[in-house]
Amino acid sequence: MPRLLKFNIFRYNPQDPGSKPHMDSFVLEETDSMTLFIALNRIREEQDPSLQFDFCCRAGICGSCGMVVNGRPGLACHTKTVDLPGDVTLLPLPVFRLVGDLSVDTGAWFREMYNKVESWIHTSKSFDQSAVEERMDNEVAEQIYELDRCVECGCCVAACGTARLRDDFLGAVALNRIARFAVDPRDERTDRDYYEIIGNDRGIFGCMGLLACEDVCPKNLPLQNQLGFLRRKMGITAIKTLFRR
Amino acid sequence: MQTIYTDVLVIGAGLAGERAAIEAGQAGLSAICLSLVPARRSHSSAAQGGMQAALGNSVMGEGDSPDVHFQDTVKGSDWGCDQEVARLFAETAPVEMRRLAFWGVPWNRVVPGPSIYYKAGKEYEKVESQERRGLITARSFGGTAKWRTCYVSDGTGHSVLFTVDNRCAELGVEVHDKTEALSLIHDGRTCFGAVSRSLRSGELRVYLAKATMIATGGFGRIYQNTTNAVICDGGGHIAALDTGVVPMGNMEAVQFHPTGIVPTDILVTEGCRGDGGTLLDVNEERFMDKYEPEKAELASRDVVSRWMTHHIRQGLGVKSPYGDHLWLDIRHLGEAHITGKLREVYEICTSFLGLDPIRQLIPVRPTQHYSMGGVRTDKNGAVYGLKGLFAAGEAACWDMHGFNRLGGNSLAETVVAGGIVGRRIVDHVQGGEVLFNSAVIDAEVKRQRERLDGLISGRNGSENVYKVRAAMQQALQKGCNIFRDETGLSECVASLEEILERARRVGLKTNGAGASPELYAALRIQGQVKLALCVALGALKRTESRGSHNREDYPARNDRDWLVRTLAYWRNPDDGLPVLEYEPASPSYELPPGDRGYGKSEIISAEQGD
Ligand SMILES: Cc1cc2nc3c(=O)[nH]c(=O)nc-3n(C[C@H](O)[C@H](O)[C@H](O)COP(=O)(O)OP(=O)(O)OC[C@H]3O[C@@H](n4cnc5c(N)ncnc54)[C@H](O)[C@@H]3O)c2cc1C
Ligand code: SF4
Ligand code: SF4
Ligand code: FES
Numbered sequence: 001m002p003r004l005l006k007f008n009i010f011r012y013n014p015q016d017p018g019s020k021p022h023m024d025s026f027v028l029e030e031t032d033s034m035t036l037f038i039a040l041n042r043i044r045e046e047q048d049p050s051l052q053f054d055f056c057c058r059a060g061i062c063g064s065c066g067m068v069v070n071g072r073p074g075l076a077c078h079t080k081t082v083d084l085p086g087d088v089t090l091l092p093l094p095v096f097r098l099v100g101d102l103s104v105d106t107g108a109w110f111r112e113m114y115n116k117v118e119s120w121i122h123t124s125k126s127f128d129q130s131a132v133e134e135r136m137d138n139e140v141a142e143q144i145y146e147l148d149r150c151v152e153c154g155c156c157v158a159a160c161g162t163a164r165l166r167d168d169f170l171g172a173v174a175l176n177r178i179a180r181f182a183v184d185p186r187d188e189r190t191d192r193d194y195y196e197i198i199g200n201d202r203g204i205f206g207c208m209g210l211l212a213c214e215d216v217c218p219k220n221l222p223l224q225n226q227l228g229f230l231r232r233k234m235g236i237t238a239i240k241t242l243f244r245r
Numbered sequence: 246m247q248t249i250y251t252d253v254l255v256i257g258a259g260l261a262g263e264r265a266a267i268e269a270g271q272a273g274l275s276a277i278c279l280s281l282v283p284a285r286r287s288h289s290s291a292a293q294g295g296m297q298a299a300l301g302n303s304v305m306g307e308g309d310s311p312d313v314h315f316q317d318t319v320k321g322s323d324w325g326c327d328q329e330v331a332r333l334f335a336e337t338a339p340v341e342m343r344r345l346a347f348w349g350v351p352w353n354r355v356v357p358g359p360s361i362y363y364k365a366g367k368e369y370e371k372v373e374s375q376e377r378r379g380l381i382t383a384r385s386f387g388g389t390a391k392w393r394t395c396y397v398s399d400g401t402g403h404s405v406l407f408t409v410d411n412r413c414a415e416l417g418v419e420v421h422d423k424t425e426a427l428s429l430i431h432d433g434r435t436c437f438g439a440v441s442r443s444l445r446s447g448e449l450r451v452y453l454a455k456a457t458m459i460a461t462g463g464f465g466r467i468y469q470n471t472t473n474a475v476i477c478d479g480g481g482h483i484a485a486l487d488t489g490v491v492p493m494g495n496m497e498a499v500q501f502h503p504t505g506i507v508p509t510d511i512l513v514t515e516g517c518r519g520d521g522g523t524l525l526d527v528n529e530e531r532f533m534d535k536y537e538p539e540k541a542e543l544a545s546r547d548v549v550s551r552w553m554t555h556h557i558r559q560g561l562g563v564k565s566p567y568g569d570h571l572w573l574d575i576r577h578l579g580e581a582h583i584t585g586k587l588r589e590v591y592e593i594c595t596s597f598l599g600l601d602p603i604r605q606l607i608p609v610r611p612t613q614h615y616s617m618g619g620v621r622t623d624k625n626g627a628v629y630g631l632k633g634l635f636a637a638g639e640a641a642c643w644d645m646h647g648f649n650r651l652g653g654n655s656l657a658e659t660v661v662a663g664g665i666v667g668r669r670i671v672d673h674v675q676g677g678e679v680l681f682n683s684a685v686i687d688a689e690v691k692r693q694r695e696r697l698d699g700l701i702s703g704r705n706g707s708e709n710v711y712k713v714r715a716a717m718q719q720a721l722q723k724g725c726n727i728f729r730d731e732t733g734l735s736e737c738v739a740s741l742e743e744i745l746e747r748a749r750r751v752g753l754k755t756n757g758a759g760a761s762p763e764l765y766a767a768l769r770i771q772g773q774v775k776l777a778l779c780v781a782l783g784a785l786k787r788t789e790s791r792g793s794h795n796r797e798d799y800p801a802r803n804d805r806d807w808l809v810r811t812l813a814y815w816r817n818p819d820d821g822l823p824v825l826e827y828e829p830a831s832p833s834y835e836l837p838p839g840d841r842g843y844g845k846s847e848i849i850s851a852e853q854g855d
Contacts, residue, residue, distance in 0.1 A: 015759030107283035135379030
């Protein structure tokens with residue numbers, strides 16, 4: 001006998017004057033290899049076509065489907081129902097602005113983040129069409145990729161106590177982004193430049209180091225290492241800055 | 246009503262759209278990209294395998310050149326492509342890879358010394374030269390003579406899209422995400438922008454632009470089983486087709502990928518076979534080496550998909566509750582390789598199937614994967630039929646892929662075409678002024694408002710949009726799949742005609758407030774069925790087999806009658822079928838039609854008389 005799954009889902013459509021925040025429940029019969037992607041689409045198509053949620057790749061690659069599943073932020077498409085109890089509570093990610101039901105506005109948050117950390121290669125060189133590419137050790141390329149794997153799902157931000165308390169906190173994802181450029185030899189920014197961005201309470205010194213972020217990251221990014229690395233680097237830069245004054 | 250003015254409006258913020266927008270930004274023009282999702286979630290991010298460019302840095306790519314790449318591409322296309330475009334592409338690709346490296350893509354690089362690689366299940370050794378240390382390296386991918394596919398571990402699309410979006414942020418190119426373009430504003434001669442709907446508030450918004458570009462990716466979601474993301478639903482094609490003056494090129498040219506996992510159709514990369522993965526049948530025996538002794542699992546994907554389907558039809562598939570499938574075996578590649586270079590594949594197997602590919606076989610079947618056809622453009626990316634309208638990427642039929650695109654060629658196309666077309670757009674904008682006619686704009690807004698009201702009020706009927714969509718997907722799956730014939734295609738067209746009538750009677754169950762997913766689906770259902778009809782009718786009329794278009798009743802490639810591209814127009818919104826016209830496949834044939842060297846070889850040549 002397949003299980004009957006009960007989904008308790010947060011509902012609120014801010015665009016609908018008749019809508020108030022509340023929880024709705026839906027019951028579905030579990031099928032083989034069911035993920036929350038399959039379940040939520042079935043609920044929408046068979047029970048309530050107004051239900052809002054975000055999926056795109058449905059393959060754990062694009063980071064669209066972050067939500068709080070039984071208290072824990074994670075990627076919904078990546079969550080198999082066999083791994084869940086019969087009662088499933090789904091909430092939208094906190095911190096991000098609510099669009100409706102389980103859908104939140106991550107796009108605007110991340111665009112702002114790119115601008116704050118200047119999420120691009122800073123270089124004084126210009127591209128030369130006729131030249132062979134600059135060489136790079138494969139190991140360095142792999143180190144960069146390791147940190148470039150972040151899918152900007154926002155789970156780490158949603159899980160972070162500091163981010164929930166202060167909305168100007170950059171969050172582990174932004175600090176990881178800085179680390180990505182710091183290991184990239186093509187980026188000419190110095191520690192001083194990075195210090196300007198993250199050497200404060202909004203950045204690395206606001207982090208309480210409890211590592212909820214690393215715990216929930218669906219891509220298993222080494223956030224703990226990166227936060228430690230930046231804290232040391234920025235600590236040293238802070239001291240140097242003091243002496244220079 | 247909010248009206249936003251910009252020099253360049255790009256519908257789509259995947260690789261093709263953003264790459265073109267960068268050209269506009271670099272030239273000092275204002276540019277806005279619209280996207281259903283935040284730019285980095287665009288489907289380009291899901292491409293794991295890599296991009297083809299003839300850099301020839303790896304020892305396995307020695308002797309490679311744009312010439313060889315050009316030839317592979319034309320052969321791959323089964324001579325259906327535009328050879329001038331294929332030439333332009335192959336020549337430009339290497340520079341584009343270097344440009345991406347300059348912008349920050351962490352390409353894998355040449356590591357000197359010996360290393361092991363696998364081909365068709367056997368172990369070989371290669372030795373990379375000291376002299377090329379640190380240059381961009383390449384891997385093998387189906388259908389190519391040389392190792393030519395540049396890659397970033399198995400997150401190539403992801404890393405390249407992040408880099409390109411970083412560059413957009415740096416240049417101040419705006420991305421308006423959670424925004425859907427509904428229709429183009431035009432007067433039958435010139436395009437002036439688009440009417441869009443916010444997927445945050447549900448509000449309509451007008452974008453006016455001196456140049457508009459369609460870069461909305463593929464339309465795989467009109468099929469039942471597809472590797473495509475859920476947003477690859479044809480929105481850009483629909484807007485273009487609805488103008489009545491813009492044709493879709495070669496819509497019948499649909500590619501199926503050999504290795505979608507069962508049941509969710511998530512793609513496992515061709516890199517698996519490129520690196521030596523093999524296909525096994527119910528007896529856990531290889532079969533591709535019997536059908537294709539030379540290339541075996543590495544033959545081009547239409548050939549592999551076709552033999553897989555054939556093998557399943559011989560009763561040699563593995564039975565499962567989701568239908569028959571075959572096995573992909575990568576166990577011999579070893580733990581380090583599988584959890585390193587093929588990490589995403591490892592993750593897909595463990596997270597979505599609950600199996601371990603280091604020890605277990607992966608259930609796979611051919612599934613819809615890529616749309617070679619699309620909005621027809623010339624080699625500058627200018628769309629047929631409307632001035633000021635451009636297209637690039639998977640949405641476009643620029644036509645370097647003809648009837649089959651090679652693995653790694655489409656991701657490369659997005660950036661190469663994006664760059665080329667972006668520069669043409671800059672020329673266009675700098676070349677003259679555009680006069681906006683407010684009557685044309687108002688009329689289009691009114692049309693869209695009425696469409697929305699009709700769906701919300703239910704005055705056209707009360708058909709359930711999801712049921713209509715499922716009917717369309719089933720019709721295509723059944724009658725317009727890998728193997729096609731007259732009976733199946735005629736039935737498919739007939740049922741799609743009925744489904745189109747139902748689509749015209751769709752009404753919402755909900756009030757459609759805000760972003761409304763139901764309204765979203767309802768707004769495109771008619772257009773999707775029209776696209777499906779372009780695919781099915783094109784396939785029915787094309788009485789030959791070419792690339793991924795396989796007619797069981799016409800197994801030969803017929804260069805005498807069918808060395809042409811189908812152009813499908815939807816002249817009036819109320820028509821029941823598209824109008825098909827034809828044009829020569831290529832303005833010239835640098836590489837004259839011949840044998841591909843793999844797959845079936847029956848050819849009716851142009852010189853042959855009746
Ligand atoms: C699983 C998978 C793996 C692949 N792997 C490879 C590979 O290894 N190598 C390779 O060469 N190719 C690969 N491909 C193909 C390749 O990824 C795509 O062809 C390519 O990324 C398409 O890029 P694009 O920029 O044209 O469109 P996309 O990246 O799909 O972007 C489309 C954009 O348009 C927007 N959009 C769509 N409709 C609307 C609308 N109505 N209004 C506003 N915006 C809209 C979307 O939001 C998105 O931003 C793969 C494809 C799949 C499905
Ligand atoms: S370690 Fe820092 S960034 Fe991570 S959750 Fe805790 S406070 Fe947030
Ligand atoms: S660091 Fe991890 S949890 Fe945070 S956004 Fe990136 S992928 Fe998501
Ligand atoms: S839908 Fe892309 S990660 Fe879940």
